[in-house]
Amino acid sequence: MAIAVHAGLGDPAPKPLNYAAATLDAPRPAVARPLVQIALLLDTSTSMDGLIAQTKSQLWRIVNEFKDSRRDGQTPIVQVALYEYGNSRLSPINGYVRQILAFTTDLDRVSEELFRLVTNGGEEYCGWVIRDAVRDLQWSHAGNDYKAIFIAGNEPFTQGTVSYVDACRSAIGRGIVVNTIHCGSEAEGREGHWMDGAKLAEGRFMVINQDAAVAHVPTPYDDRIAALGIELNRTYIPYGDPTAALAAQNRQSAQDAGANANRLAGSSVERALTKASSNYRNSTWDLVDAYREKTVTLEELDDSRLPAELRGRSVAEKREYIAAKTSERARIQGEIDSLNRERNRWLEVNRPASTAAATLDRAFSEVVRSQAIQRHFEFPNHP
Numbered sequence: 001m002a003i004a005v006h007a008g009l010g011d012p013a014p015k016p017l018n019y020a021a022a023t024l025d026a027p028r029p030a031v032a033r034p035l036v037q038i039a040l041l042l043d044t045s046t047s048m049d050g051l052i053a054q055t056k057s058q059l060w061r062i063v064n065e066f067k068d069s070r071r072d073g074q075t076p077i078v079q080v081a082l083y084e085y086g087n088s089r090l091s092p093i094n095g096y097v098r099q100i101l102a103f104t105t106d107l108d109r110v111s112e113e114l115f116r117l118v119t120n121g122g123e124e125y126c127g128w129v130i131r132d133a134v135r136d137l138q139w140s141h142a143g144n145d146y147k148a149i150f151i152a153g154n155e156p157f158t159q160g161t162v163s164y165v166d167a168c169r170s171a172i173g174r175g176i177v178v179n180t181i182h183c184g185s186e187a188e189g190r191e192g193h194w195m196d197g198a199k200l201a202e203g204r205f206m207v208i209n210q211d212a213a214v215a216h217v218p219t220p221y222d223d224r225i226a227a228l229g230i231e232l233n234r235t236y237i238p239y240g241d242p243t244a245a246l247a248a249q250n251r252q253s254a255q256d257a258g259a260n261a262n263r264l265a266g267s268s269v270e271r272a273l274t275k276a277s278s279n280y281r282n283s284t285w286d287l288v289d290a291y292r293e294k295t296v297t298l299e300e301l302d303d304s305r306l307p308a309e310l311r312g313r314s315v316a317e318k319r320e321y322i323a324a325k326t327s328e329r330a331r332i333q334g335e336i337d338s339l340n341r342e343r344n345r346w347l348e349v350n351r352p353a354s355t356a357a358a359t360l361d362r363a364f365s366e367v368v369r370s371q372a373i374q375r376h377f378e379f380p381n382h383p
Contacts, residue, residue, distance in 0.1 A: 034071040034377070035145040036078045037103055038062075039133045043153030043183070045086040046121040050210035051152055051183055051360070056114045057262040058361040060270035063107060065368050067277045071144065071377045078279045079103040080110050081137050084117060086124035086153060095128035095160060103137055105281045107274065108248070111255045124153050125160030126197065130167040134176060143175060146372045148203070150364065152181035154210075156192035164193065168200035179203040179367055181360070183210040204371075206363040216266035217351055221343040228336050229272025230256050235329035237287035237322065239296070240305050248285040269343075276336040288325050 042048070042055060066078050082100040090096040100113050130149060139147055149171060157164050157180070171178050178201030182189030186207045189195060195205040233252060238245035259271040274280050283289040287306075290296045298318050303311040310318055369379055 032142075033074050034076040035140045035142065035147075036066050036076045036372070037081070037137075037140060037145065037147045038079070039081040039083065039103075039137060039149045041083045041085060041129050041133060041149060041151040042117070043086045043124050043155070044084040044117055044119045044122075045088075045124055045153075045155070046119050047154060048086075048183065048210065049119050051208075052114070052117050052119060054208075054210060054360040055152075056111070056258070057267045058270075058364075059107070059111055059114060060259065060267060060274045061361045062364050062368075063279050064270055064273050064277070065365060066372075066377075067273060067279060069372065069377050069379050071375070075278045076146070076377070077105060077281075079105055080107065081133070082110055082113055083129055083133055085126075085129040086122045086155070087118075087120050088122035089118075089120050090122065092123075095125045095132075095162065096122045097125065097129045097132055099132065099136060105279075106284070107280060108251045108255045108282075111258065112251055115258055123159060124155040125162060126151060126153065126157045127162035127164035127167040128160045130164065130171060130178060130197075131162050134167065134171045134174065139174060139176060144375045145175075146368075146375050146377065147174075147176045148368070148371060149176060149178045149201075150181060151178065151197075152183060152208075152210075152360070154183040154188075157194050157197045158192070164197050165200060168197050172201040177201055177203040177371060179371075180205050181363055182207045204367045206367065208360055208363050210360075217347060219343050219346050219350075221339045221346065222266075222269050225272045225336055225339050225343065226260065226268035228332050228339070229268070229275050232272075232275050232329060232332050235288060235325045235332065236282065237310070237325055238285055238307055239287040239290065239301070240285055242305075245285045248282065252282075272336055273340060276333040276340075288322060288329060291322050292326070 040055065042051060044052065063078055063080070066076055069076060080101070081103045083097065084090070084100060085095070085097045087096060087098075090098050101110060104110065130151060133149055168178050178197060180189075180194040180198040180203065182192065182194040182205070184207065189205065189207050197203075198205040233249075233256070236249065236252070238249055256268075256271065259267040262268070281289055281293075283293045283295050287296065291298070298315050306318075310321060313321070373379070
């Protein structure tokens, strides 16, 4: 089934941070970095197991659309929010809608929550969940930031007491594009007003086969890229509340394992590419990221909030230790980037003619770049 795409909008974005090119004490940019804000609204009613499975396996590929992007020479900060709707386990008073995560740069948390989703029958109120996302999330006020809702489901867009017309108009009134992804036929999506919802908010209407297997062409470089992605974990220095830092480390390892379980969908490779980019930011628990972003001061950081290997050391020794981990991270990230360039060259020659079904990753890719380009984002490594 071909992806149906109608009426669009867009923004470009920046490139992965090169740790090797940055010093630990590099000044922060004077101009605010551009934002990419993506809210995923997923139908978790009984029939949507395929959609959830695709989203789990393709989160990293979705985020990687902005891996090499720039706006005004700067890499964007990518934030993801997550909602579920249409699940009978949710409160009918709240329209069977639940905000799972507000906007966050913690992509491991997003992945973790996706793996926790369980489908169950319910009422699918598209207008309600769009209204809640527009109203309750902390959307950027900057006109050129890329702000987009992606709502996926299969029942008519018209269900519920909240008008989808009002919700979509409210979204675009705040510069938020609404892209609709119908899990079914194009004709059913049109009849169910999924196309109309996208048109109202200057977005795209798409149809996907939610039960199709996501296409991935294995290459000779995949195993090494995936292994290097896991090697990056040894460059992280947990700090702060010991319980929270340990939970974050365990979450990182668990999401590596989840991606590895989806190797046939390319998840382990895509996750490694994400971890080698500036989209993967962990300054709330990793001292390398926190020190680079200047969100901590070593002179003021109590030893009780440091790992055992740094306690009792001088500030100079702590800086040296962080610098060594920063350098090691840069080396591994550089090797991942180099291998990925070789991988892309291999795919140019060896990729088979596309017979892939319309799946979530393809739908997202076709839309997000064109919309971001309209917001003056650039994608230097893509036509």
